Amino acid sequence: MLAWPAAALDFPARHNHWRKGCAGILTLDADGAAFRQIGAKKEPHAWRWTWADIQRLEIGDDRRVRVRTYRDSRLRLGADIEYEFLLDGRPDLVPVYELLRTATDARFVARLAAPGAKLEWELPAKRVRGAGGVLGVLRVYEDRVVFAADKPGESCTWRDSDIALISSSGPLHFSLTAAGAGEIFEFQLRRSLQPEQYERLWLRLEAQRGLKLLHEEKESAK
Ligand SMILES: [Zn+2]
Known part of the structure; x- marks a missing residue:
């Protein structure tokens, strides 16, 4: 049993x-x-x-x-x-x-959109993949990032700890590299990303990474 x-x-x-x-x-x-x-x-x-x-x-x-x-x-x-x-x-x-x-x-x-408690910002976006892509909405919550796609099986929810890296080459571009397998998600934004929105998310993820490093150092010192 x-x-x-x-x-x-x-x-x-x-x-x-x-x-x-x-x-x-x-x-x-x-x-x-x-x-x-x-x-x-x-x-x-x-x-x-x-x-x-x-x-x-x-x-x-x-x-x-x-x-x-x-x-x-x-x-x-x-x-x-x-x-x-x-x-x-x-x-x-x-x-x-x-x-x-x-x-x-x-x-x-x-591979689903699980909303957080507090929405910080959202932008209509297209996940670019190969020659095509999927339309949806990119949403940043207080503890996670969500891509809510128009198609089943195309949405994603990342806890902050699931995100290895974010980057943006301009107000209409956002890219996220997932921790674990390192899959890269490229988004064309259909409305401009404000620099302060991006910066706040970046700082939040950096702060978390700092805490994690600190924790790992403590663990290895044991
Ligand atoms: Zn079977």
Whole structure:
């Protein structure tokens, strides 16, 4: 038997693999993720991953959840094993975000717009990618940055600690480099970014980085 922590969120979901996958319950909680297949006659798919097992956990408002583990695939010569799930219905993932954001680091990736408590500024923007892009709104809250896209699976929420770097080459450009995988998000702004707005965010992220360095120094001095 597996033990389930109290604050766990269960979602009926489909595990994607050959022959249309299998149906079961996906559980997300502060300790990690789990899936158990329902209705299998024998050897049901059942896993529990703690954060020590998870290289990357991605949840998206396109209902997709991806779990990349540290384990190598025996079939695909050393590729990391990744599991993909599609949640049933129209689940509200904001409670999951709020649960996981305090329990995890940059390995948790949120492809959804989870608004913060206090909006500091917002600008209509286009996320540029290749020749195309996605329209949406860039929002800076007191503790996070959100890109709310017009398309499912294209939004993003970054805690301050998820942001490695921001830059701007002018009032109509904003770029954000995510911590963790180092993915770069380029935005064309559809209204001018005020220098003081950009500066305040930059200082906030720098202050956080300073605190983190201080903390790491203390840890290594132990
Ligand atoms: Zn399965």
